[in-house]
Structures are given as C-alpha cells and as structure tokens.
Amino acid sequence: MLYLIVTVNEGIHSVLPEQIVTIAENKQFSELYEAFTSGQFNNQGVKVYVRQNKVDKWVEVSDGLSGDLTIMKVLGYNHVKFTLLVEPVAEDIEPPINFPDTFDIMMRNARQPKLPQKRTEHTRHDLLYNEIIDLLRNQKAGWKGGIHQTLGKEFIERIVNVLWYIDPYLELLCSRSCHLPALFKKLATYASDDPDRNVYNIAYRTSHHKKEPISRQKLDLLIKSLELSVGQPWVNDNEWNNIIPAVIALIEMMRKYCEHLVKSQITMTAIHHNDESARNPVNNACLFRVLGCKEDHLDEQYQELNDTILQSGFYHYTDVYSYLPTDVMKRYRYLKNLQLTCPIGIYRYAQGNYLGTIMYIWRIPESEVTDEFQDETEKVRMLAKIHEGLPKYFTRQMKKNVLNKYSLIKTVTPAVLRMLYFDLTGNAAVTTNIISREVEERLRLMLALEDPSIIFDLRANNGFKGTKFDAFWEELDMYFNEETPAVDDRRHNTIMHMPLAISIRDLYDIILARLRIKYGDPLPVSIYTPSYEWIRLQFWPTNPVTIKAVQYTGRYQVKFKSMSKIDPSLTRNDTTQVQLMHHKELIKFMKTHCQERAYSFQIKKCQDLLCGICAPIRLPQTVFDSLHFLPDPIPKDNTDHYSSFRTVYGTETSEEFRPSMQLNQANAEPAPKSVLVSGKIRDYITCCDCGKRRCVYSDKALSQEEIRDFNQALDTYDYSCGAPLFPDDHYLIEILFVRVKISCDTPVEILYYSSRKSGNFDICYYCGTDSDLIDPPSTLTVRYKIIYPLCQKCQDKGKEFSTRSEIKVNSSKRRKTS
Known part of the structure; x- marks a missing residue:
C-alpha cells in the first residue's frame, strides 16, 4: 500500500486541499486521480507532478495519468499534484464534428456514485467523518x-x-x-x-x-x-x-x-420501593460440606488456614477473607479448590453488587458426614451467630417508612432520626449525601463519648447578646416603625422586604444621620455604631437553607433585597463582565427584562404572573402595552437620513447602523482579539520598505514543522506593512497573524515593548531603528510610568517621546513644587 499526499491545482490556485490517500502500488495515476476527485473534473486535461518533500521542486511525470504508481515507491516520493489545464478560448475555429453531447456527459456523471467532500481535520470528530468517507469509498459505495x-x-x-x-x-x-x-x-x-x-x-x-x-x-x-x-x-x-x-x-x-x-x-425501581430487603440469608446463602484430604495432598497455600481450623473446636467458624490472595483470579481458584486435612463445613452469603461474598468455614466431626441422626444443635447455634453478625442492607422504601413514622416528633432532628434508624435496624448502608454523612459521624462520636460538654445545642446558649449597640438598634427599630417595609404580593411567609435603602452602607448612613440629629455631631463616646457586616447579620438571610444562614440572628424579620432578589449569589465585588457572566439568573433577567446598548440601558417590567421579581403592573393595560424600549436609529431608504421616531418606535431594531460601531468594524483586525496580546507574540518580521519590526502572533506555540515552513515562507515572500504574511492558499495563514490595519507610517506596536520574547530589544517608537536612542528627560520619568524609546533623528524632525500611564500618586505635591 502507498500513503500519498495528494492535491489538485488549477493554475496557481488550489482546487482541492492536500489530503492523505491510501492506494495499492499496482494502480495508475488515473485511478488515484479518479478516487481523489470523485469524477469532478472528467472533461479537463491534467498534468501530473511528483516530489519527495515540501521543500523539493515538482517533477512532471511524462506519461501523465497513464503512468504507474510504482515509480512513487521506487523513487521514494510521497507528494502528488494534479494540475488542471486551462484550455484557451479558440477563435474562428470550427468545433470538431464528433464533439460529445453535453446532455450525455451530464447523464453519465449523474449515474456515477459520488461521496461528499472531506473536512479539514481540526478535531478528531472531523477525523472520524473523513474515515467514514474513506470506508465508503473502499466499499465502492x-x-x-x-x-x-x-x-x-x-x-x-x-x-x-x-x-x-x-x-x-x-x-x-x-x-x-x-x-x-x-x-x-x-x-x-x-x-x-x-x-x-x-x-x-x-x-x-x-x-x-x-x-x-x-x-x-x-x-x-x-x-x-x-x-x-x-x-x-x-x-x-x-x-x-x-x-x-x-x-x-x-x-x-x-x-x-x-x-x-x-x-x-x-x-x-422495584427494589428501591420494596418493603423487603433485596438480599437476605433466606435466598442468597448456601451451606455445604467438603471432605478432608490426606496431609500429603494438602496444597501449600492452605497450610495456614488448615492449622487454624485444626486448633479450633468443632463448629467454631472462621472468616476466610484474611487468608485470601489479593489477585482476583487466584482468589477464585483458592475458594474453588478449597480442601483441608479435615472435613469442613462452608457457609457462603452473596451480598450482591460490588460487596463480594462472605464465606465462613468450620471443622465438623467425622460422624456428621456418615450419621444422619446426629444432634446438630451446635450447628444451629453457630448459624444463628453467623446470621446475627451478617451486615444488613435495607431498601430506600424501608428507611422511608421508619423515618416517616417517627418524623412527627417535633424535637427530633432528621440527623438523630437517621442515627436511631441505623442503630435500631443495624442497616450497614452508607449515606450517599456527603454533608449528611459528616453530620452522622459527628453525632455518632458524641453519643459514643457520652460527654455532656460535647452534646449541646448552640441555640440554647444564644441568650445574652450585649448592650453595646443598643442605641443604634433602637434608632433602627424606630426607623422601621416610621417607614413600613414593603410586603411582596407573592409572599407565603411573615418576612417583609426592605426597599428603604439600596445597600447596607446606605442604611448605616441613614441611621447615623438620625443619631446625629438626636444626640448632636459628633456623637457622644458612649454611643457605638456596628460594622456593615454585623448590621447585615441582624436581618433575615436571603437563602435560609444555606450554611451561611446559621450566622444570621434574625433580629429584624426584614429580608434585605436589592440585586439579591434577582440573583442571591451576586455580591458587590462582582463588577466585571466576566464575573457577571457566571450569574445565570442575572443573565436570564437581563435577556428577558432589559435592553442593553452602547449608550443606554433600559429595564421594563414583564407581565408574567409566575415571575418572582416583577410586581403586578399598576398602569392601565392599554397604557402599559403602548410602552416599548427606545429604538435604535434606522436609516431611511435614502441613507442620508434616519427614519423618524414614530416610524421605528415599537419595532425590533439593532445597533448595526450606529456610526461608531460601523467604524469599529471597519478598523477591526481580521485576527482574533484573543491572539493579539503580548503573551502570544511568537516572532518578529521586518518590513522590506520601512525597515520597522512587526510582531507575529499565534494562539499556540509553533511546532518544529510550522517553524520550518514559516522560515521558508520568509525566504520566499517579501513582507510589507499592512500586507498578510502568506498567500490565501497557505495553511499557516490560519495559524500566524500580523496586523493588517497598519501602514509604513504607523509607529511600532505597543505590544512589542511589553513582549518578553527572546530577540526583543529597544527600537525607536517612530522609525524602528535601534541606534542613536536618547534618554528621556526627568520631567517625563516622574510623570509617566511608560516612556517609549526615541532616536536622535526623529527628535530632530520634531517628534516627541510617546508616553502612557500617568503617575497620579502625589500629583498635588508635584504641582506645588513645579
């Protein structure tokens, strides 16, 4: 089999990109061409070129499509290029008499089985897609x-x-x-x-x-x-x-x-809802005897167990687990071939699932094997002890029945109920919930230690709260009595919401102002004011089921709500767009209730009765229905003017005609914004016209092959500011990027100076030279954090140092001294 890299060109343009094709050695180039193109270019002339590596020149095959693929193996070549010949338009030449009928060609092509084009393999999902096509092609489908x-x-x-x-x-x-x-x-x-x-x-x-x-x-x-x-x-x-x-x-x-x-x-489902355990000794246990063997025939691996059984009395059972090998197959053979020098009884209980099988063995007298009327009272007592020690696993329905029966006792918490259930039933199942499991372990430790200093309820020791902030709390009570908090129309409890202050800080300032009016400014030293966090903890928790809710005292049954009504997880520290995108409830609210634009942000109440945020509308329905978001400017048919407000009000509009947005799109770089950062500068390239260094960006570090192809492209093509690095058909055009919205008059990129790429050195900000650089004056170094280099030649032309990041610390002192 041959593995060839095949491509099809028409002139200098690539018609079909490079792909790896597998074909037998005894085939011809025509069969390779037909398999690769699927009959798309049957009516065009074709020339065949081959080469060994990408850096080699193409060599034409004289026999063309009729040549044998054996030459590829003999010469060690693995690249094949089919070039479609562009026939010139003939003038004043009569067409041949026997020219094939176009309709016949179309019908012939329509009868040929074809497959879809392959994808560019960016992911392994694309690889699977292409291999399915190869499989169908091999099956001639x-x-x-x-x-x-x-x-x-x-x-x-x-x-x-x-x-x-x-x-x-x-x-x-x-x-x-x-x-x-x-x-x-x-x-x-x-x-x-x-x-x-x-x-x-x-x-x-x-x-x-x-x-x-x-x-x-x-x-x-x-x-x-x-x-x-x-x-x-x-x-x-x-x-x-x-x-x-x-x-x-x-x-x-x-x-x-x-x-x-x-x-x-x-x-x-049937097992979970069953009132009986799925596994029990009645159905899943078995009992049998194994006769003894001679001492000479005893396997060495049973010697330790054999000695233990011989030292034990009759019907004294032993767990075999500690004698089993660790390997699964050895353990299986150990139990299957188990035989000792004395007759033994074996008890097996299959627990099911991954828990394995419990196995006990004991020594039995010789008479038990032969005498059917022997007294087996000792055996019955032993089996009763075994059954008592077996782990018990109850179904969810059995546990639910017990908990529901005793859950009406008010003073018993669910954790205590579960502990009572485990202790009384002997259920060996493990609680699936991690938090409940930790609570049960702590409760089990408290009950086992029987220490009164450990078993206590914090709620019983929460009596004395101090009098240090009584003046502040009394004034806050008076404020709430004067300004009644709002009651939610959809509430189902006695907790009220507080629309009086937009934040804890605002509430603190309101109460502090009232205290100053009453006691004078400044306040007496005997009046203390609490912190913002301690004020917040005096209200009702936003979500009473969270762990943090335990810290709230509930002094005021007022639920403080602002943005937390929309998303309880939102905090005052979430100020960036990246942080807000993680709050799904807030994003959902903004999509359904808001309209966000570059110069406006609008909110409108919805009419959904199930909405937990918006209160019912109070305007007449007709008036409310006539209210819409402010529209965006939309041009008329004559693009020199915009449509009137009355024409577009109440219609769906967008910002696509906003001038600043259109300008940004026109000046936007084609490269992704995430790539044009200093950390993704992979190399530098020099303009052949102005001599300035420009940055070459890439999302990921280049492989050795990509570096080699990039260096080869630098030797082949000349770069000029504002031009792309490669031709459109080069594969590196999707990997390496340069800024194209620049010209030779554009200064050096700012990211060049913040890059830590090796080979970076100071160059003039305006012309890019690295010689005759001058030092910035002290008047600039004390005012700006960043000062870009400047050469003597550019300064002579009247250009000044370019600066960024003005130092604003102690700026007032500098103004006084200057």
Whole structure:
C-alpha cells in the first residue's frame, strides 16, 4: 500500500486541499486521480507532478495519468499534484464534428456514485467523518443523481454522531454482548495498533471532568435518526449491499442495550420501593460440606488456614477473607479448590453488587458426614451467630417508612432520626449525601463519648447578646416603625422586604444621620455604631437553607433585597463582565427584562404572573402595552437620513447602523482579539520598505514543522506593512497573524515593548531603528510610568517621546513644587 499526499491545482490556485490517500502500488495515476476527485473534473486535461518533500521542486511525470504508481515507491516520493489545464478560448475555429453531447456527459456523471467532500481535520470528530468517507469509498459505495451533498452528507453525519457517542462506551457495550459490527472495525483508527490512539473521543478518557453514564434517551434519538436514513430509497442500490446490513446491525446493537437499560431501571425501581430487603440469608446463602484430604495432598497455600481450623473446636467458624490472595483470579481458584486435612463445613452469603461474598468455614466431626441422626444443635447455634453478625442492607422504601413514622416528633432532628434508624435496624448502608454523612459521624462520636460538654445545642446558649449597640438598634427599630417595609404580593411567609435603602452602607448612613440629629455631631463616646457586616447579620438571610444562614440572628424579620432578589449569589465585588457572566439568573433577567446598548440601558417590567421579581403592573393595560424600549436609529431608504421616531418606535431594531460601531468594524483586525496580546507574540518580521519590526502572533506555540515552513515562507515572500504574511492558499495563514490595519507610517506596536520574547530589544517608537536612542528627560520619568524609546533623528524632525500611564500618586505635591 502507498500513503500519498495528494492535491489538485488549477493554475496557481488550489482546487482541492492536500489530503492523505491510501492506494495499492499496482494502480495508475488515473485511478488515484479518479478516487481523489470523485469524477469532478472528467472533461479537463491534467498534468501530473511528483516530489519527495515540501521543500523539493515538482517533477512532471511524462506519461501523465497513464503512468504507474510504482515509480512513487521506487523513487521514494510521497507528494502528488494534479494540475488542471486551462484550455484557451479558440477563435474562428470550427468545433470538431464528433464533439460529445453535453446532455450525455451530464447523464453519465449523474449515474456515477459520488461521496461528499472531506473536512479539514481540526478535531478528531472531523477525523472520524473523513474515515467514514474513506470506508465508503473502499466499499465502492456512493450516491447518484447529486444527492451526495444532501441525503448522503446527512447519512454520514448521523453515522459519525452514533460512533462518536458510543466510542467511550465500547468496552461497556461489549461486556453486555453488544459488539460493534465488523464493517466499522475496519475504520483506520479502530484498526490501529496503538492502544493510546485507537479511539476517537480521546478527550473523554483523558479529561478530569465527571464521566456521564450512557443515556437511553440519547441512544433512542440516535437510533431514530439512523432509521430515517435507512428507510430512504437509495439504500436499495447495489452499491449499498455491504453497508446497509452493517448499519442495521449497529441499530440493533444499540436497541439491545437500550432494552437492557430499561430492564435494569425497572428492576432497581422495584427494589428501591420494596418493603423487603433485596438480599437476605433466606435466598442468597448456601451451606455445604467438603471432605478432608490426606496431609500429603494438602496444597501449600492452605497450610495456614488448615492449622487454624485444626486448633479450633468443632463448629467454631472462621472468616476466610484474611487468608485470601489479593489477585482476583487466584482468589477464585483458592475458594474453588478449597480442601483441608479435615472435613469442613462452608457457609457462603452473596451480598450482591460490588460487596463480594462472605464465606465462613468450620471443622465438623467425622460422624456428621456418615450419621444422619446426629444432634446438630451446635450447628444451629453457630448459624444463628453467623446470621446475627451478617451486615444488613435495607431498601430506600424501608428507611422511608421508619423515618416517616417517627418524623412527627417535633424535637427530633432528621440527623438523630437517621442515627436511631441505623442503630435500631443495624442497616450497614452508607449515606450517599456527603454533608449528611459528616453530620452522622459527628453525632455518632458524641453519643459514643457520652460527654455532656460535647452534646449541646448552640441555640440554647444564644441568650445574652450585649448592650453595646443598643442605641443604634433602637434608632433602627424606630426607623422601621416610621417607614413600613414593603410586603411582596407573592409572599407565603411573615418576612417583609426592605426597599428603604439600596445597600447596607446606605442604611448605616441613614441611621447615623438620625443619631446625629438626636444626640448632636459628633456623637457622644458612649454611643457605638456596628460594622456593615454585623448590621447585615441582624436581618433575615436571603437563602435560609444555606450554611451561611446559621450566622444570621434574625433580629429584624426584614429580608434585605436589592440585586439579591434577582440573583442571591451576586455580591458587590462582582463588577466585571466576566464575573457577571457566571450569574445565570442575572443573565436570564437581563435577556428577558432589559435592553442593553452602547449608550443606554433600559429595564421594563414583564407581565408574567409566575415571575418572582416583577410586581403586578399598576398602569392601565392599554397604557402599559403602548410602552416599548427606545429604538435604535434606522436609516431611511435614502441613507442620508434616519427614519423618524414614530416610524421605528415599537419595532425590533439593532445597533448595526450606529456610526461608531460601523467604524469599529471597519478598523477591526481580521485576527482574533484573543491572539493579539503580548503573551502570544511568537516572532518578529521586518518590513522590506520601512525597515520597522512587526510582531507575529499565534494562539499556540509553533511546532518544529510550522517553524520550518514559516522560515521558508520568509525566504520566499517579501513582507510589507499592512500586507498578510502568506498567500490565501497557505495553511499557516490560519495559524500566524500580523496586523493588517497598519501602514509604513504607523509607529511600532505597543505590544512589542511589553513582549518578553527572546530577540526583543529597544527600537525607536517612530522609525524602528535601534541606534542613536536618547534618554528621556526627568520631567517625563516622574510623570509617566511608560516612556517609549526615541532616536536622535526623529527628535530632530520634531517628534516627541510617546508616553502612557500617568503617575497620579502625589500629583498635588508635584504641582506645588513645579
């Protein structure tokens, strides 16, 4: 097999980008051309060129498309370029008599099976898409009549979505006898011998995010989407005889696992709601005997256990767990072949799930094996002790029944109820909730120590609160009595909301002003004022179920609400757009109640009765319905004037015609804003006209191959300020960027001076030279933090130092001294 890098050009333009193609050695260039182009350029002349590496020159193949691919292996070449010949327009030349009919050509092309174009492989999802196309091409499948770009592309995308979703769960599916059809195992990635690269969704396995279990609902959607494609008429064509059965097998495999998930869910639901335990010794325990062997036949691994059993009396049971090997298979063989020098009895209890099997053994007398009428009272007593010590696991319904029965006792907390349930029933199940588990562990420790100094209720010791701030609290009480807090129309409790002050600081200033009026300014030393945080804790908590709610005293049953009514998690420190984007409730409110523009921010009350923020409207309905957000300026048909306010009021508008926005879009760099930062400067390039150094940006560090291709491009092309680095068909044009909204008159980029890239040295801000730089005067160094370099030649031309970041500390002192 040959692995070739193939491309198709027309003149100097690339028609089909480079792709890796696999083909047999005994084929011709014409077959390679037909497989790569899928019959798109059948009527054009083609020249064939080959080379060994990217840096080599192209060599023309004299035999053209009729040449054999064997020369690629003999010469060690792996690059192939097909160049479409552009035939000149013939003038005054009669057309040939036997020119093929255009309609015949169209019909012939329509009957040829075709496949969609491959994608550029930016992700492994794109890799899967391209490998599906290669698989269909190898099976000689395709679509006729031009539907390969519609129905064909849709079918491939559905196959890709299915394989991408089940890719992380293939081992799980195989464990349930749900195997991937053999056809899809021929995909290049699945056929790879590299265990680290033979999967598509590598990020799912390597990332540290929570792994989501496979979803039955998602599988159902994928099955239905594939069934839509399988039910289309084109599946009856002969080209699909090898493909469609494999797709149907894939659908049946997923449907089989869906049925397993449904059965498992029904079984677990029945167990959880059952009033009896799923596992108990009555149904899941077994008892049997094992005869003794001769001492010469005793396996060495049983010697320690054999000595322990011989030293014990009859019917004294021993747990085998401490004698088992750590390896799973050795443990299985140990229990399967267990035989000692004396007859023993074995008791097995399967706990289920991952808990394993409990196994006890004991020594039995020889008479028990032969005498059917032996007194077995000792055995019964031993079994009673074993059953008493077995762990018990109760269902959720059994636990719910007990807790509901005693939850009516007012003084018993849920944590104490759970502890009583565990102690009285002996349930060995672990609480799934981490917080509840920690509370139960602390409660268990308190009860075990029986120390009165540990077991206490903080609410009983919360009596004396001090009198230091009584004057402030009394004035606050009077303020609330004078200004009654608002009552929410949708409230369901006795807590009122406070619209009187917009913040704690505002409330503090109001009460402080009232105290100064009453006692004079300044206040007497006997009157103390609390901190903002202590004032906040005197109100009712915003969310009473959080841990922080324990710190609130509830002195005033007034819930302080401002922005917290919209999003309780919002704090006064959340001031940037990045921080506000994390508050989903606030973002939701702004989308449904607000209109944000560059020069305005508008809020309007909604009419949703279920809205927990807006109160009911008080205006007449007709008046409220006539109120709309202020519109944006919209130009008339004659773009020299804007439409009148009355014309656009009440219509949906946008800021696309705002002059400043249009100007910003016109001056915007084509490179992403996140790339044009000092930390992503990868190299520097010099303009061939003005000689200034310009910064070359890249989102990620360049590989060795990209660095080599970049250096080769620098030797091939000349760079000028404002021009792109590479031609449009060069692959590095999407990786490396320079500013194009500049000219040779533009000074050196500011980011150049803040870059820490090696090779950075001081150059003149205006001309870019590194010689004859002058020192800035002291009048500038004391006023500005950043002063960009200036050369003597530019200063002679009348240019001055460019500065940034004025120093504002002690500026008043400098003005006095100056």
